[in-house]
Each structure stands twice: as C-alpha cells, then as structure tokens.
Amino acid sequence: MLRQRRPKVPDVPLLMTPGPTQVRENVRIARAYEMTNPDIDFKFFKFYRKTCLKLAAFMNTESQVLILSGEGMVALDSACASLAEPGDRVLIIDNGIFGEGFADMVKVYGAEPVVFKGERTRGISYENLREFLEKDSDFKFATIVHCDTPSGVLNDLKEICPLLKSYGILTVVDAVSSMVGEPLFTDDWAIDICIGASQKGFSAPPGLAFLSISPDAWAAIEGRKTPIPSYYCNLLLWKNYFEDAWFPYTPPIGDIFAFKIALDNVLKEENALRRHRKIAKAVRKAVIRSGLSLYLRSDYCSTVTAVNVPEGIDGEALIQKMKDEHGILIGGNFGYLKGKVIRIGHMGENARLEYVSETLKALQLTLESEGIFLRADMESVFLEEMVKKR
Ligand SMILES: *Cc1c(COP(=O)(O)O)cnc(C)c1O
Numbered sequence: 001m002l003r004q005r006r007p008k009v010p011d012v013p014l015l016m017t018p019g020p021t022q023v024r025e026n027v028r029i030a031r032a033y034e035m036t037n038p039d040i041d042f043k044f045f046k047f048y049r050k051t052c053l054k055l056a057a058f059m060n061t062e063s064q065v066l067i068l069s070g071e072g073m074v075a076l077d078s079a080c081a082s083l084a085e086p087g088d089r090v091l092i093i094d095n096g097i098f099g100e101g102f103a104d105m106v107k108v109y110g111a112e113p114v115v116f117k118g119e120r121t122r123g124i125s126y127e128n129l130r131e132f133l134e135k136d137s138d139f140k141f142a143t144i145v146h147c148d149t150p151s152g153v154l155n156d157l158k159e160i161c162p163l164l165k166s167y168g169i170l171t172v173v174d175a176v177s178s179m180v181g182e183p184l185f186t187d188d189w190a191i192d193i194c195i196g197a198s199q200k201g202f203s204a205p206p207g208l209a210f211l212s213i214s215p216d217a218w219a220a221i222e223g224r225k226t227p228i229p230s231y232y233c234n235l236l237l238w239k240n241y242f243e244d245a246w247f248p249y250t251p252p253i254g255d256i257f258a259f260k261i262a263l264d265n266v267l268k269e270e271n272a273l274r275r276h277r278k279i280a281k282a283v284r285k286a287v288i289r290s291g292l293s294l295y296l297r298s299d300y301c302s303t304v305t306a307v308n309v310p311e312g313i314d315g316e317a318l319i320q321k322m323k324d325e326h327g328i329l330i331g332g333n334f335g336y337l338k339g340k341v342i343r344i345g346h347m348g349e350n351a352r353l354e355y356v357s358e359t360l361k362a363l364q365l366t367l368e369s370e371g372i373f374l375r376a377d378m379e380s381v382f383l384e385e386m387v388k389k390r
Contacts, residue, residue, distance in 0.1 A: 013329040016359045018149050018304040018345030019177060019200035023262075027204055030261040031254040038253045042245055049242050051260045055210060058267065059179075059194060061186035063212045066238050067259070069252045072176045072197035074233065075209035076105060079172045079193045081233035082221045083141050086110030091139040091169065095124050095155070096148025097335045098174060106143070109229060114139065120151060123299035126159045133167055140220065141170035141192070147178035147301035150337050154182065154301035157189050165190040170217055176200055176209075180266055181276035181303035181347050192217040198255070201303060203348030204262035207255045276302040279351045282385035283344060286360055291375035295341045303347035304331070308340065310372050315339045318366060325369075326362035353386055 015022045038044040048067070056065040068074050080102070084090060088111040094100045095118035103113035116132055118124040124144070142164050147154050161171045170192040175184055180201025186194045192214040199206035213221075213235060221228075221236055228234040237248040266272055280302035287294055287307055295306035309315040316332050316339050323329045331343035344363075346356055360378040367374065 013323050013327050014355060014358065015329055016345055016350055016355060017329055017331040018343050018347060020206050021200060021203045021345060021347055022349040023203055023205055024265060024349055027258045027262045030258040033257050035253045038251045039247055044253065045242060045245055048251060048256065051256065054263060056212060058263065059184055059186045059212055060188065061212045063214045065210060065212045067208055067210045067256060069249065070209055071199065071206045072209050075195040075211045076174060078233040078235050079195065079211060080105045081109055081230040082228055082235040084109040084111035085224055085226050088140040089114055089138055091116060091142035093124055093142055093144040094118065095120055096145060096153055097150045098148050099145045102143035121295065121297045123153055123155045124160060126156065126163065129160060130163060137167040137169065139169045141172055143172045146173055146175040147182065147303060149177040149304060150333050150335065151295055152301045152304040152306045152343065153296055154178065154299045157191065162190045170220055177303055177347065178301055180272055182301060183273060186212055198259050201348045202259065202262045202266060204259045205255065207252060208259050276351050278386065279346045279356055280305065282382045283346060283356060285385050286378040286381040289376040289381045290378045305344045305346065306341045309342055313370055313372065315342045318342065322362055322366045325366065328359050328362045330359060357382055
C-alpha cells in the first residue's frame with residue numbers, strides 16, 4: 001500500500017539510512033509546483049508563516065519557529081552564531097559524535113566550550129550532570145543532542161533541560177534525528193532553541209533546517225554585547241520578517257512547498273510515534289536473537305538502530321556489498337565508529353514493515369556471504385514481533 005513507485009533505475013537503492021530518508025511521491029511532486037517570487041509575493045509570506053506555525057504546533061511550542069535554507073547544520077550554526085560571544089562559557093553535553101561537534105561550532109564564535117562527557121553507550125546521567133552543575137553552572141547556554149544519530153542514543157530532555165534552566169542556562173537542542181519518531185515537548189521541557197531538519201523523520205528532501213527560539217533565547221540574542229559575526233546565520237534578521245515582509249535571503253520555495261506536504265503527511269498519521277516505537281523494538285529483538293549485538297546498552301531512540309559489526313568484518317565494505325547485491329542502502333558510521341558500527345535508519349517513511357523486513361533479510365544474506373551465520377532468522381523474528389498486539 002505504501003510502497004513507493006520508484007523509477008526502475010538500478011542505481012537508486014532502497015534508502016534505509018538514518019537520513020536522508022525516503023521521500024513520498026506527493027512530497028516529490030510538490031517540489032515541482034509552479035512558483036511565485038517568494039521575496040515579493042505577500043501570499044508566500046503568509047504561506048511560510050502558516051507552515052512555521054504548523055511546525056511549532058507539532059513541536060509543542062508557542063515560540064517563534066523559522067525555516068531556514070540549508071540542511072540541518074545551518075540551524076546548529078545559526079543558534080551558535082546568534083548566541084555565542086567571545087568570553088561566553090558554553091556547556092557542551094557530549095555523549096556522541098554530534099554532541100561533541102558543538103564544541104568546535106561555538107569556538108568559531110569565540111566562546112569557551114566546557115565539555116561534560118557522558119558514557120557513549122547510554123543516555124546522559126541526570127545525577128552526574130546535577131553534581132557537575134552544583135560545582136560549576138556559569139554557562140550562557142548548553143548544547144545537547146536528543147538522538148545522537150551515529151549511536152542512536154536518546155537523551156532524556158524532559159529531565160535535563162529543566163535542570164539546566166533551573167540554573168539559568170539556556171538550552172540548544174539538536175533534535176534533528178529524533179523528531180517525528182520520539183515525543184517532543186519543546187515548551188514543557190524548557191527547551192530554548194530546538195532544531196530539526198527536513199531530511200530525517202519528516203522525510204522531505206535535504207535542504208531545509210528549522211528551529212524554535214524561546215523568548216529567553218531572543219532576549220539573550222538581543223542583549224549581546226557584540227554584533228552577530230555572521231549574516232547568513234544571524235537569527236535576528238529573521239525576527240520580524242513577517243511584519244516587515246522581508247526575508248534576509250530568497251527562500252527556496254520548492255523545498256518549502258515539499259516540506260509543507262511532508263509535514264501534512266506526518267500530521268495526518270494517527271500515531272507515528274507508535275509506528276516508530278514498534279518497528280524499533282522489533283528490530284532490536286531481531287538483532288539480539290540473531291546473536292549480533294547492539295551498540296548501545298540502554299536509551300535507544302526509535303528512529304535508528306546501531307549494530308556492532310562482527311569481528312573480522314569491515315562495516316563499510318558490508319554496506320557497499322548490501323547495496324550492490326541487494327539494492328538496499330543502510331548507514332555506515334564515522335569517527336570512532338567507522339567500520340565498526342552499522343545503522344538501520346527506520347525513521348519517517350523508512351519505518352515501514354516491508355522495508356525493514358527486506359533490509360534485515362538482505363543484511364543476513366550479506367553476512368552469510370561473508371561467512372557469518374546467525375543464530376536466528378532476523379526477518380522472521382522481526383515479523384513475529386510486528387504481528388504481536390501491544
Ligand atoms: C543529520 C543530523 C544533522 C544534520 O547534519 P547532516 O549534515 O545532515 O549530517 C544534525 N544533527 C543530527 C543529530 C543529525 O542526525
């Protein structure tokens with residue numbers, strides 16, 4: 001029913017990476033809609049604003065939400081550029097590759113990153129962070145990743161962000177890869193800047209990033225001692241875009257049309273969270289029963305599963321083989337996980353029974369062709385789990 005009609009071109013694999021994800025036909029078509037001049041036509045300003053408001057409602061926030069042109073990183077960079085100043089101390093909460101990466105981003109703007117390191121194989125410990133903050137809490141803002149995609153670890157923002165807020169520390173949250181697949185309550189969880197992107201759970205093409213900016217975050221941005229050292233990443237230029245009917249740069253109208261349709265697809269679904277949770281749980285069960293092992297020890301995000309590559313096998317070569325022989329592209333890894341941990345991206349449109357079962361089957365066959373024989377048939381275990389009522 002949901003199977004997409006794809007052109008039969010051999011070099012278009014079934015996309016099972018943790019972003020970009022598969023893009024539904026109605027979203028792809030929307031990119032080709034006839035367009036107006038988005039800088040001049042006030043109807044487009046209204047459309048843009050309405051789409052931002054819809055997205056804000058989805059993110060459970062009353063704060064202003066902006067859709068920026070550029071993929072996820074442009075929103076991370078905009079948050080850092082607009083908040084960080086020379087002399088500011090920024091708390092970098094790090095239990096993964098994206099978490100760690102924020103340190104370099106704030107340094108660019110002259111701020112001093114102070115890293116709070118958590119274990120890489122589980123969520124950030126609330127208790128350890130609380131103890132840390134008792135001794136040192138002089139930070140303008142903190143950065144944290146909701147789901148650190150290379151491992152798929154999920155951090156408990158509901159506990160962590162209010163704790164930071166109680167010390168007067170603003171929070172910048174990268175929720176790029178968790179959104180749509182995990183609950184998100186931006187305001188209730190006291191998140192000041194919450195960041196997402198088009199190409200993960202929303203299953204739109206890459207090219208757009210978005211973020212919510214709380215009144216506290218706006219106050220910090222407006223209260224800077226020094227000007228924001230960026231034009232493209234200056235959030236202040238956006239603050240009154242609607243009242244002024246002026247965009248800092250021409251919005252990519254086709255991408256925004258497509259994203260609006262992707263957002264509608266998500267909003268029309270009755271229970272996307274349940275779909276993700278169920279698929280994720282069944283994938284983990286299949287992996288464990290097969291004798292393969294999961295990278296994480298706990299705190300699994302429902303959008304991606306990171307699997308340890310068996311001893312003696314190169315993960316990157318395995319992925320290449322799976323793509324060449326089965327036409328399915330799963331995720332590799334980078335940094336210290338490269339070659340050692342592979343990832344099945346079951347987020348957004350990818351999180352469908354038929355795609356995931358095909359993927360597990362292909363993974364098993366590819367491993368067998370490398371001489372790795374598993375204890376159980378992953379596809380069967382997965383399907384058994386999926387038919388269970390819960
Ligand atoms: C994908 C992703 C981003 C966006 O960056 P890419 O350049 O697309 O990789 C940012 N943060 C997280 C956690 C992501 O998964």
